[in-house]
Amino acid sequence: MKVRSPLEVYKFLPQTNCGECGFDTCMSFAAHIIDRSVKPENCPPLIRDAEKDAKIKKKLEQLQALTSPEIAEVVIGVGDSAVKIGGEDVIHRHEMTYFNPTAFFYDVWDTMSEKDLEEKCRKVVEFRKFYVGKFLTLDGIAVRCTSNNPDTYKSVVEKVASYGKPMVLVALNPDCMRAALESVADKRPLIYAATESNWKEFLKLALEFNVPVAIRAKDLDTLKSLAVTFKEAGVKDIVLDPVTEPLGEGLKGTFERVVNLRRTAILGEDKDIAFPIMVTPISAWLIEGDEVEKAYWETVLGSMFIVKYADIMIFRSLEPYSVIPTVTLRFNIYTDPRTPVQVDPGLREINNPTPDSPVFITTNFALTYYTVESDLTSAGISCYLLVLNTEGLGVEVSVAGGQFTAGKVKELMEETKIAEKVNHKYLVIPGLAARLQGAIEDETGWTVKVGPMDSGRIKGWLETNWPPK
Amino acid sequence: AKFEPYKVEYPGKINEVVLGATKKDGGTRDKVVVLGGEKSLPFYLFDADQPNLPAIAIDIFDRKPMLAKAVREHYEDVLEDPADWARKAVKEYGADLITLHLISTDPLLEDTPASEAVKVLEDVLQAVKCPIIVGGSGNKEKDPEVLEKAAEVAEGERIMLASATLDMDWERIANAAKNHGHVVLSWTQMDINSQKTLNRYLLKRAGVSPNDIVMDPTTAALGYGIDYAFTNMERIRISGLKGDSDLAFPISSGTTNAWGAREAWMKDSPIEEDSDWGPRELRGPIWEIVTGLTLSLAGVDLFMMMHPGAVAVLKEVMYTLGG
Ligand code: B12
Ligand code: SF4
Structure with a gap:
């Protein structure tokens, strides 16, 4: 994005403060363009006027150019499952945030047995890992042509397409690629890859x-030359693969190429290479070693380039020990550091509690809250969960920092009228808040039980501790 | 079209800190470890040389700590004897340094008196010849006394005292280091401003030399705040490179924290809808690796770790990128 202040954006807006965009003023709308939560197209009067007036149309286009992300955005796939990559504006996440998480594609090939193909596709589609209130999932499937036979490739690609996930078509032979595209082009796959030897056909x-x-x-x-050629020929949706080499000097070189590409695109403002970057951790399978060593190294390569600028990746391993760390890291690196991660404080009812049900208390830090909430929900525990406003801090931090206090617990219990909902006076606090036990008892008159350190162990704890004797 | 890489040059340089002392410098270590010296972001060898690659210390304890099963099984035979433990960590698992945590000094545990606890340090100094880091129990009242005693008995060896923090008598730790020629670890809780404050206190008020400070801005595990840890460290490192002399110190990371993440140690997911978590023996080490690897890209110079497999893989990564 070429502009930094709302004022620069404001100049291009109708300046009528009509409110149609959902903000009170054009200035406020402009500020949201700067933080990238809205786009110029979200101002309806501007769009309407641009249709009628060529001058305004030009203004709109100027504004779009000024506010478009530094790195082009590319969409792979269609419909709900489509994945957007690129669109980045900064080199370090603290400068603003990273926007479109690295897309993860998993490798299948056209000479795989039907059973293996099905199993792998299903795993990609079904993978889910609960984290901070939602499920982390995988993005798509990369279909590799190893048969070198257009018909074989085409029919396997069709099969994979039926899973409804975005696809990367991996075939260097243009005839094979053409055969596949003839039947799945409308699914908007990414075609991989144009090289020095086949680029004319791929263009x-x-x-x-x-x-x-x-x-x-x-x-x-x-x-860069190839990118310029494609761009000039009218191709907008380009992804750059600077080739991932898994070991030694090769890996060092890969690291250098990826960092240089992204830095030169953003800081050096080189528009010719301002495209999403592809890294292929799957190249780890070229190294010597057993399955676990290869999968570990693949995870290492994936992690390295999640942190450093890859927008799309192809992996082979679907082992939980490979996928769980990479999807978690991706989520963490792409979390917006500008938004506090909190949930609303108050009282939650979990699994239809009755007056006999236990009462738990936790904090409103999203990571804490969702971990606890999902542990209780999925263990089938009927209970009340008090959520204390600790200003978005976890249990230990807020106990240490004074946001989790007996006084505040009392207030929350009064506000939520929890005493009227249950027929007992037992409150279960987190193990890490044990030192507040006495103070909360004094403050509230309830009996305070110290629960386990980890909410994943509440189920076992209840077996010996509930109902209280 | 020619690709012209955009160059980044920083005016500053991270201070070099030497841990350990060999005979010629009055110690008995057979090698030293040098941290810092960067003029660019980590492994950006295309911007500037990185004279010292990050080092890895293995944690050992003066009493049996709570350990995840996947970690414990590698140390089962040495848990009772810190000297054997140190030997194994160096000889078999390739530790560059040893971090000895004197946790038995905790008043809530055995409350071992400082003068007795440091005997274990003497044993360890005998047992291995690499540089040593010594930690207390984390008790704010007791740690200064423990670390003072440690500084005394390790005179000449240039150990690192872990740690000085803002909410304790940091001046005592600083003086202990100064008087006996050691290094101080300046530890803050994930806040760049507190880190700057504590470093400045150590430099200006306590008069510690800039080449005798390493900082620990706190490590949170993958999935448990690594986003905070990464960005905090990256900002600190960039400030140091840009010339903020209060932040131009090597960074240390308590990477063993990764084992606190439930994904590292729990048998299965407590969430029913989750896909299978697979064997935890394989999940745990990679959790430590990815935690360390991520922070290595933010600028960590010294990793404190535990799982031997994780140590080996992280080393390989760093030697590849930095070699
Ligand atoms: C990230 C972090 C921070 C972040 C916090 C971000 C945030 N939004 O919370 C920041 C940088 C802000 C921070 C600041 C501080 N921190 Co801090 N921080 C951490 C860190 C690295 C991780 C904490 C975390 O998020 N855990 C994950 C969440 C999900 O865990 P949780 O909330 O505890 O929830 C779990 C359990 O408690 C349990 N549970 C939760 N609810 C319930 C309910 C019931 C009924 C039950 C049974 C169980 C249960 O299950 C949950 C899932 O496992 C830890 C060290 C570590 N590795 O643990 C230090 C740590 C918690 N911090 C610590 C300290 C001292 C501080 C500061 C006071 C430092 C300072 N001097 O400034 C400040 C306090 C700030 C304030 N309160 O004003 C200390 C606390 C020491 C102590 N025991 O008192 C720790 C342990 C580090 C240490 N070893 O010194 N910190
Ligand atoms: S819709 Fe457009 S003109 Fe109306 S307030 Fe929003 S930005 Fe201003």
Whole structure:
């Protein structure tokens, strides 16, 4: 984004403060353009006027150019499952935030047995890991052509398409690619990859079928030249693959290429390479070693480039020990550091509690709250859960910092009228808040029980501690 | 078209800190570890050389601590004897340094007197010849006394005292380091401003030399605040490189924290809808690896770790990128 202050954006807006965009003033709308929560198109009068008036249309286009992200955004797939990559504006997440999380694609190939293919596709579709109130999932499937036979490739690609996930089509042979595109181009797959030897055919395919295309070259001069050629020919949706080498000097070089590409695009304002970057941790499977060593190294490569600028990746391992860390890291790196991670304080009823049900208390830090809430929900525990406003801090931090106090617990219990909902006076506090036990008892007159350190162990704890004797 | 990489140059440089002392400097270590010296972001060798690669210390304790099963099984035979434990960590698991945590000094545990606790330090100094880091129990009242005694008995060895914090008598730790030629670990809770404040106190008020400070801005595990830890460290490192001399110190990370994450140690997911979590023996080490690897990209110079497999993989990564 070329502009930094709302004032610069304001100049381009109708300045009528009509409120149609949902903000009271044009200035407030402008501020939200700057933080990228809205786009110029979200101002209806501006769009309407642009349709009628060529001058305003030009203004709108100028504004769009000024406020579009530094790195192009590319969409792969269609409908609800489509995934957006790129669109980044900063080199370090604290400068604003990273926007579109690295998309994870998993490798299948066209000479795989039907059973294995099905199993792998199903795993990609079904993977879910609960984290901070939602499920982390995987984005898509990369279908590799190993048969070198257009018909075989086409029929396997069709099969994979039926799972409804975005696809990367991996085939260097243009005939195979064409065969696949003839039947799935409308699913908007990313075609991989145009190289120095096949780029003419791939350029034709990208234009003819209007699909995003990955360009692959280890030499960055070549990569840039190809990107310029494609751009000038009218291809907008480009992904750059500077080639991932898994070990030694090769890996060092990969690291350098990826960092240089992103830095030069954003800080050096080189628009010719301002495209999403692809990294292929799957190249770890070229190294020597057993399955676990390879999968570990693949996870290492994935993690390294989640932190450093990859927008899309192809993996092989679907082992939980590979997928769980990478999806978690991706979520953490792409969390918006500008928004506090809190939930509303108050009282939650979990699994239809009755007056006999236990009462728990936790904090309003999203990570804490959702962990506890989901532990209770999925263990089938009927209970009341008090959520204390600790200003978005976890249990130990807020106990240490004074946001989790007996006085505040008492207030919360009064506000939520919890005493009227149950027929007992037992409150269960987190193990990490044990030192507040006495103070809360004095303050509230309830009996305070110290629960386990980890909410994942509440179920076992209840077996010996509830109902209280 | 020619690709012209955009160059980044920083005016500052991270201070070099030497841990350990060999015979010629009055110690008995057979090698030293040098931290810091960066002029660029980690492993950006295309911007500037990185003279010292990050080092890995393995944690050992003076009493049996709580350990995840996947970690404990590698140390089962040495848990009772810190000297053997240190030997195993160095010889078999390739530790560059040893971090000895004197947790038995905790008044809520055995409350071992400082003068007795540091005997274990003497044993460890005998047992291994790498540089040593010594930690207390985390008790704010007792730690200064424990670390003072440790500084005394390790005179000449240039150990690192872990740690000085804002909410304790940091001046005593600083003086102990100064008087006996050791290094101080300046530890704050994930806040760049507190880190700056404490470092400045150590430099200006206590008069510690800039080459005798390492800082620990706090490590949170993957999935449990690593986003805070990463960004806090990255900001600290960039400030140091930009020339803020209050923040131009090598960074240390308590990477063993990764084992606190439930994904690292729990058998199965407590959430029914979750996909299978697979064997925890494989999940745990990679959790420590990814935690360390991520923070290595923020600028960590010294990792305190435990799982031997995690140590080996992280080392390989850093030697590849930095080698
Ligand atoms: C991230 C972090 C921070 C972040 C907090 C971000 C946030 N939104 O909370 C920041 C940087 C702000 C921070 C600040 C401080 N921190 Co801090 N921080 C941590 C860290 C690294 C992780 C904490 C965390 O998020 N855990 C994950 C969440 C999900 O855990 P949780 O809330 O405890 O929930 C679990 C359990 O409690 C339990 N549970 C939760 N609710 C319930 C309910 C019931 C009924 C039951 C049974 C169980 C249960 O299950 C949950 C899932 O496992 C820890 C160290 C560590 N690795 O643990 C230190 C730590 C908690 N911090 C600590 C300290 C001292 C501080 C500061 C006071 C430092 C300072 N001097 O400034 C400040 C306080 C700030 C304030 N309160 O004003 C100390 C606390 C020491 C102590 N025991 O008193 C710790 C342990 C570090 C240490 N070893 O010194 N910190
Ligand atoms: S809709 Fe447009 S004109 Fe109306 S307030 Fe919003 S920005 Fe201003």
